[in-house]
Amino acid sequence: MHTTLTLTKSTLKMFVRNKQSVxxxxxxxLMIMVIFGFVGFDxxxxxxxxxxxxxxxxxxQKFIEQLKAVPSLSITTxxxxxxxxxxxxxxxxxxxxxxxxxxxxxxxxxxxxxxxTVLENVGQLQSAKTVESIMSQIxxxxxxxMVGAPxxxxxxxxxxxxxxxxxxxxLLPGIVGMALMQMAVFSVAFVFAxxxxxxxxxxxxxxxxxxxxxxxxxxxxxxxxxxxxxxxLIAVGVWLLHTHVYGSPFLILLSAILxxxxxxxxxxxxxGLANTVESVPAIANLIVFPMLFLGGTFFPTxxxxxxxxxxxxxxxxxxxTNALREVMANGAGFSTIAYDLYWMLGWSVALxxxxxxxxxxxxxxx
Amino acid sequence: MSDIISVNxxxxxxxxxxxxxxxxxxxxxxxxxxxxxxxxAGKTTTLEMMEGLKPITGGAVxxxxxxxxxxxxxxxxxxxxxxxxxSFFDNLNLRELIDTFASLYGQKVDALKLLRxxxxxxxxxxxVRALSGGQKQRLSIAVALVNQPKVLFLDEPTTGLDPQARRxxxxxxxxxxKRGVTIILTTHYMEEAEVLCDRIAIMDHAKIIALDTPxxxxxxxxxxxxxxFHVDKKCPTEHYRDLPAVTAVEDEDHxxxxxxxDPEQTLPALFSHESDCASKIFNLQLHQATxxxxxxxLTGRKLxx
Numbered sequence: 294m295h296t297t298l299t300l301t302k303s304t305l306k307m308f309v310r311n312k313q314s315v316x317x318x319x320x321x322x323l324m325i326m327v328i329f330g331f332v333g334f335d336x337x338x339x340x341x342x343x344x345x346x347x348x349x350x351x352x353x354q355k356f357i358e359q360l361k362a363v364p365s366l367s368i369t370t371x372x373x374x375x376x377x378x379x380x381x382x383x384x385x386x387x388x389x390x391x392x393x394x395x396x397x398x399x400x401x402x403x404x405x406x407x408x409x410t411v412l413e414n415v416g417q418l419q420s421a422k423t424v425e426s427i428m429s430q431i432x433x434x435x436x437x438x439m440v441g442a443p444x445x446x447x448x449x450x451x452x453x454x455x456x457x458x459x460x461x462x463x464l465l466p467g468i469v470g471m472a473l474m475q476m477a478v479f480s481v482a483f484v485f486a487x488x489x490x491x492x493x494x495x496x497x498x499x500x501x502x503x504x505x506x507x508x509x510x511x512x513x514x515x516x517x518x519x520x521x522x523x524x525x526l527i528a529v530g531v532w533l534l535h536t537h538v539y540g541s542p543f544l545i546l547l548s549a550i551l552x553x554x555x556x557x558x559x560x561x562x563x564x565g566l567a568n569t570v571e572s573v574p575a576i577a578n579l580i581v582f583p584m585l586f587l588g589g590t591f592f593p594t595x596x597x598x599x600x601x602x603x604x605x606x607x608x609x610x611x612x613x614t615n616a617l618r619e620v621m622a623n624g625a626g627f628s629t630i631a632y633d634l635y636w637m638l639g640w641s642v643a644l645x646x647x648x649x650x651x652x653x654x655x656x657x658x659x
Numbered sequence: 660m661s662d663i664i665s666v667n668x669x670x671x672x673x674x675x676x677x678x679x680x681x682x683x684x685x686x687x688x689x690x691x692x693x694x695x696x697x698x699x700a701g702k703t704t705t706l707e708m709m710e711g712l713k714p715i716t717g718g719a720v721x722x723x724x725x726x727x728x729x730x731x732x733x734x735x736x737x738x739x740x741x742x743x744x745x746s747f748f749d750n751l752n753l754r755e756l757i758d759t760f761a762s763l764y765g766q767k768v769d770a771l772k773l774l775r776x777x778x779x780x781x782x783x784x785x786x787v788r789a790l791s792g793g794q795k796q797r798l799s800i801a802v803a804l805v806n807q808p809k810v811l812f813l814d815e816p817t818t819g820l821d822p823q824a825r826r827x828x829x830x831x832x833x834x835x836x837k838r839g840v841t842i843i844l845t846t847h848y849m850e851e852a853e854v855l856c857d858r859i860a861i862m863d864h865a866k867i868i869a870l871d872t873p874x875x876x877x878x879x880x881x882x883x884x885x886x887x888f889h890v891d892k893k894c895p896t897e898h899y900r901d902l903p904a905v906t907a908v909e910d911e912d913h914x915x916x917x918x919x920x921d922p923e924q925t926l927p928a929l930f931s932h933e934s935d936c937a938s939k940i941f942n943l944q945l946h947q948a949t950x951x952x953x954x955x956x957l958t959g960r961k962l963x964x
Contacts (some may be wrong), residue, residue: 299762303751310750491746499710499740500763500806501732 296502300510304329308514318522322472325527329591330461330534335418339367340420343376343388343412352396359431366424380412386420388412396435463532466617467590469523471550473557474581474610476522477515481560482577484511485652486570494654504654512557519553520546527621539624545617548630551637552613558644559609565651584610585646589618609640663688663723663810663841664709670717671704677793678704680865681718691842694948695849697960700862702845703743706814707820709843710740716852723809739808741799743815753798754783757805761878763805774786777801777831793824797831804835811835814842817851829854848871849950859950861960876953884918886925888943894936922947 308314342360349357361368371379376388390410397404409428413421437444488494497507523546530536538545559580567573587594587601588610594602605611616633619625664686670846671679679701686692694702707713709720713733720727727734746758757770774780777797782790790798795815805810816832817825832855836842846852852859853873861869861876883906890913899908904921919925922945933940955961 296765299759303748303755303759303762306755307748307750389956492742493746493748495712496740496742496747497763499712499735499738500760501735501765502763513741 297506297509297513300507300514301539304510305517308480308518311595313483314476317479318472318518319525322468322522322526326464326468326526326530327533329464330530330536331429335532339365340386340417340424341384342366342368342424344368344370344391345373345376345388346370346393346395347372348393349391349394350394350398350449352398354389354394356396356431356435357391360428363427366427375376377412380414383414383416386414386417389424393428396439413591421501421553459537461530461534462622463593463618464591465527465534465536465538466603467614468530469549469617469621470525470588470610470614471585471590472522472526473519473552473613474584476518477556478560478563478577478581480515480518481511481557482563482573483570484565485561485564486567486573489564490570491584499652505628507654514556516550519549523549538621540620541626544620544625544627544630547622548616548637550612551634551641552609552616555609555613555637555641555644558641558646558648561648561652562644565648565653584608587611589614607636609637609644612636612640661688662686663746664843665721666705666709666718667720668718669705669708669720671701671708671713671799672716675867679708682860682862682865682867683718684860684867684870686841686843687812688841689839690857691836691844691855692861693852693859694843694845694858695847695852695954696845696848696862701865702862703814704842705862706812706845710738710812711735711738736806737779738808739790739803739806739811739937740815741796741803741811741813741816747798747802749788752786753779756798757802760802761805766806767896768805773801773804776834778827791824793820793827796820796824800828800831800835801871808840810841810843815845817846817848825851835923849954853950861950861954862958868957869953873950875940875952877948883918883920884922884948885946886919886922886929886943887946888915888940889913890915890940890942891940892936894938898932898936899929902932 308447344357344360346353346357357370360366362512369379373390376385379385380388388411390412392407395407395409411421421658478495485494489495498504527536527538528546545632560577563573563576563580567576587597587605588608589605590610594605594611597605612633616630616637619630619633623629662685666682666684667687669682670677676876694705696702704713708715709722709727711727711734715728722734723737725734736858738841747824748759751759753774754770757768757773761768761770771780771783774783777800779790779794779797781792781799787795790802798815800811800813803813817828820828829851832844834843836855842854842855856873858870858872859876860867869879870881893913894915896908896910899905899915899917902917902919902925904919904924905917906920907918909916909918917925918927926945929940951961
């Protein structure tokens with residue numbers, strides 16, 4: 294007991310002093326989080342609209358001002374030739390050619406029908422159609438106003454904060470999952486391959502220490518790091534990027550610990566398979582990277598083709614990020630994430646079993 | 660003195676290759692026992708089987724009354740081990756390193772006292788990577804001493820060190836020896852074996868080809884010393900050949916080389932008969948036989964080839 298405790302303390306000291314492991318554990322996830330968080334994938338992109346109206350009369354000018362007041366439109370005015378050119382360069386979603394006398398300055402009983410020409414960019418058809426519907430809405434209102442029709446409807450808007458609508462709320466659980474995976478896999482795989490190659494494990498075996506005491510100290514250290522890592526990443530997310538975290542901290546930490554055990558199994562398996570320190574990154578990256586991009590870390594997997602989704606569904610990382618996301622972003626309880634937890638438990642048993650089978654404390658026998 | 664280690668018909672095979680071939684010897688408590696031989700002779704393999712680090716193919720090792728193969732952990736608890744070119748954890752300073760290793764024996768030690776003994780007290784806050792080669796070896800010995808071992812194994816402790824650092828380490832090993840610790844060391848330096856060891860086993864091609872005290876090895880291998888001198892006037896060769904213990908005489912111009920099995924007998928006789936021939940001896944040199952010569956005589960090869 295004393296041995297395991299002292300070993301754990303030493304291992305923890307070594308972990309914290311190792312610049313590489315601190316980078317992978319904390320700084321890289323933080324960097325990715327901050328960059329992706331500030332890029333802000335959820336701010337509505339503005340639609341670029343060109344207007345051609347050389348000499349609009351007062352009423353038409355008023356219509357133009359109304360268009361310009363729409364927040365999601367970024368409007369430039371110019372000559373028809375210039376705007377057509379810009380459209381061809383894919384610099385406009387649509388160009389409106391508005392007649393100068395679109396609206397009469399003085400209301401007349403039956404004004405002549407005016408034509409607005411819309412040049413649509415086929416490449417940004419959706420944006421172009423949005424522009425058209427906004428424009429017709431304003432025109433309809435103006436028309437009704439001019440003929441003095443009574444206002445029958447009033448639109449009352451109320452802002453309701455809906456959970457997990459912001460990208461950062463989706464991202465943070467993914468980042469935590471990624472960080473846990475990298476920490477568990479890389480720190481174990483590298484450290485043990487290194488110890489084996491330098492003969493440190495052999496030196497340890499020359500003492501009466503039991504190998505499981507050493508492995509236990511390594512595992513406890515990683516679990517403590519996992520808890521600290523999860524807490525720090527979430528704290529930074531909340532303070533710096535105003536992420537919303539709804540669910541129970543206990544469930545978040547439970548998922549993190551289970552995920553960590555699962556990936557520690559993977560880490561030990563890799564160091565068991567790798568003969569040299571050099572072969573560790575090759576094997577580890579081969580497994581970790583596809584999982585990182587397919588496991589729903591940065592983007593939802595809904596957009597993937599069906600066959601890929603059915604594979605991706607079973608990746609260990611997927612269950613971890615799912616569970617974390619459900620709890621953190623949606624405030625889910627145990628019953629919602631039980632399915633993910635059971636799968637993680639299954640993967641843990643499988644990977645730890647594989648680790649016991651492949652991992653050897655001693656040097657490979659010649 | 661009782662035997663603390665007995666090695667009986669110890670054999671190690673890797674497939675068809677025999678790394679250690681049926682070797683037998685005993686080591687007495689408090690003795691410094693050297694295993695000498697060229698690279699690849701089987702020294703390290705022998706040591707690692709004695710330490711319980713490598714499975715034994717055949718034969719047995721008993722250490723402190725326990726069979727190493729059966730009671731490996733108990734044996735490991737009473738020995739200290741320095742591996743060949745062993746490295747230690749990065750990111751722990753020397754003091755933490757010693758405390759960590761002590762905990763592996765379930766013990767607490769005065770790390771500073773241990774570091775003082777190996778003259779690394781001022782490096783207690785340094786990491787291993789900041790140490791020189793000699794300092795690393797001294798640390799490695801300090802770590803091997805954390806459990807106050809009865810037997811200390813040193814595998815090529817001075818390989819790769821400069822002469823100054825080597826002498827430094829010899830002093831340290833002699834200090835440890837004075838405390839009554841039994842030391843088993845391997846080396847491929849003859850000089851080191853002569854300076855440190857009470858008895859030496861010479862290993863070559865997986866076998867022990869000679870085992871004796873350094874002096875005994877020199878005597879039994881009957882490699883003589885050489886007395887070389889100049890004379891101002893030549894003397895008949897027979898005059899020198901008849902001197903006690905002389906086995907052969909070579910002469911070359913005014914230089915004579917006498918091969919002798921015992922220079923302590925030959926030299927006084929040489930000077931007392933100097934006037935017989937009315938020649939004057941000058942520039943006298945004595946080349947004592949070394950273990951290097953013994954090895955050459957035993958194997959027909961130089962030690963480091």
